[in-house]
Amino acid sequence: MRKLLYLLLLLPFVVVSQGNESFLLNLTEINVKQGHEAQFIEGVKSWKKCYQDNEGKNKWNMWRRVQGEGSVYTLTSSMAKWAEMDEDNDIAGQKCRIKVVDLIRPHIKSTNYNIARSMPEVSRTTPMPEDTKLVWVYNVKTSNSDSFKEAVKEISTAIKKAEGDSRATWYNVQGGQGSDYFVAVPYKNFAEMDVDRDGVWKIYEKANGKAKTDALRAKFRASVSSDWSYMYTLNEELSN
Template sequence: MKKFLLLALVLPILMFSQEDEGPILTVYQFTLKEGHQMKFNEGMEKWKKCYVDNGGKTEWNVWSRLQGKGSVVGISFFNDNWAAFDEDSEPEVSKKCDALAFEGIMPHIESAETTVSRVMPRWTRETPTNHPVLWITYFDVDNGADFRSVVNDVNSVYRKNAKDRMGTWFNVIGGEGPDYFVVSTFENFAAMDEDNDGPWDYYAKEHGEAKMNEMRNKFRNSLEKSWSYIYRRNDNLSHNNN
């Protein structure tokens, strides 16, 4: 949402690249107060009903993080371009529904963080998915040139062999945290048990084990660190037409 519930934090856009012209993703990530998950959900449901009943147009997804410290919820939505950030944030809807956000949602939030990133089409699957389970891997990059070189090379092989299993790559714009992340989607948790060849497997088949190990070491050495989380969509709190 362009200015979700008026909870949107003022985001300093420190820098961004025109290299990738995919849609722009905004994520509001909330760490909830201990024991407040149910109250937060109730508040979100009331606000969502008000928003939809009053003709709100923005679509979003709400995600619950499975691992890590605390109870973390992510709210994600896309804009086509930067001009969308200039648009009015549905003032009539806000007038009718903002009080529900301040009364029913904000009191249950311990901390909030905003991330803006852009889809990288050249590394990303061609056909979007709407699956409810996400595996997101984040990369804090130390050597950007080596990182991009390896991902370009490996992903070109992966696309030839398993384009329907490719993830969606994002370039993070400014702020703190990772430089890139990739989202792999699953129809359900059982799908995570499937034993499929991954990008490195296909690269080894095409270029040999020695070359694969060389590229994997180059990739690892390009990183400061990497980490992953699994998220599950809450359809009751999400609002989309898919």
């Protein structure tokens, strides 16, 4: 399946729980042509049905970006090891290739593919709870990777000590264009975002005092050259 999807520039944003072990996350950002979103959705549905009818085993999730220009989707899946990219034994994917060629690709303006590695030492124990329907993703490009990772580790340690676990999963992007690191915060719905909780800096300050917090915040900001964030909602009809 993976080689087929690489070929078609469509790679499966779900995270299959890997426990506390690091895993690789495939992400393909799909920019749909203006006015073609309905056709794109129907095309993916048709491909998914074909894949299921042919007893395909692979899993993926499709997420739609909430903010920003245009209709943008992100398709994701996870791998335990790089060696999985050598595999080409997905018969169902091969049988359904024409669905992608005829019904999906004509409605795509552009795609951007990346691979990221999870960072379990600073992340939550369960990367993506089963009831996740929304994720907030914060991306950064760094000017000093070592300082950035040190700051993230200190913040994560404080949150785990205060709450028992981290709130999010951190990833290190493996080359390509875009961010160097990103963090994904899962939510069950938009209403959960209204829950009043202390911010991460407030938690750190309670544990370590204002002076140390100010110093760490300055270190974090100095290590980041640019940042941006988006929210994504899960489209269950297009996921498998």
